[in-house]
Amino acid sequence: MKSLVLYSSKSGNTKKLAEALYNHLSGEKELFALADAPDPTGYTFIALGFWLKGGQPDPDSQVYLARMEEGQDLYLFATHGAAADSPHAQNAMNKAKALAAKAHIVATFSCPGQVAEKVLEKAAKKDPQPPWLADAPAAAGHPDEKDLENVVRMLVELDLP
Numbered sequence: 001m002k003s004l005v006l007y008s009s010k011s012g013n014t015k016k017l018a019e020a021l022y023n024h025l026s027g028e029k030e031l032f033a034l035a036d037a038p039d040p041t042g043y044t045f046i047a048l049g050f051w052l053k054g055g056q057p058d059p060d061s062q063v064y065l066a067r068m069e070e071g072q073d074l075y076l077f078a079t080h081g082a083a084a085d086s087p088h089a090q091n092a093m094n095k096a097k098a099l100a101a102k103a104h105i106v107a108t109f110s111c112p113g114q115v116a117e118k119v120l121e122k123a124a125k126k127d128p129q130p131p132w133l134a135d136a137p138a139a140a141g142h143p144d145e146k147d148l149e150n151v152v153r154m155l156v157e158l159d160l161p
Ligand SMILES: Cc1cc2nc3c(=O)[nH]c(=O)nc-3n(C[C@H](O)[C@H](O)[C@H](O)COP(=O)(O)O)c2cc1C
Pocket: 008, 009, 010, 011, 012, 013, 014, 015, 050, 051, 052, 053, 054, 055, 056, 079, 080, 081, 082, 088, 112, 113, 114, 115, 116, 119, 130, 132
């Protein structure tokens, strides 16, 4: 069983989740930023983390997700300015699932991720303001220790590697 943990992360939030997952996994494992990611072929378990942009998985993640193959177990995780249980975040996760339709999705997890001040300022000037902006103040400080525990707990509960 060869595991691959991948992340796309502009400001470091999603990378934190990826590192927590990677540290938890046992056996043969690799951790890469998506920009350096190997081909998915040959990995039986892949965990891929993305951040939300425009209500969707970030563009690099979308490209890689479409390359997932049959017979691969895939754990999708994400961070976003929106609240974890928001339709906005759920829609983005559904989009990720649809893109990776060939893979076997074993689990999903998402949590808020702190939004940089400049990004908030820019978003506030938009008309209409993006739907996630109202939730963004509550994302400050995330992912926190609890989020890191939870992203790992999904694996433990599913008895994955
Ligand atoms: C250009 C840009 C667009 C964003 N668009 C969204 C969005 O559509 N929905 C959302 O919930 N968060 C949005 N965010 C917030 C990020 O998804 C969030 O802060 C995430 O945790 C960033 O992850 P990272 O630190 O791994 O890059 C946006 C951030 C940036 C910089």
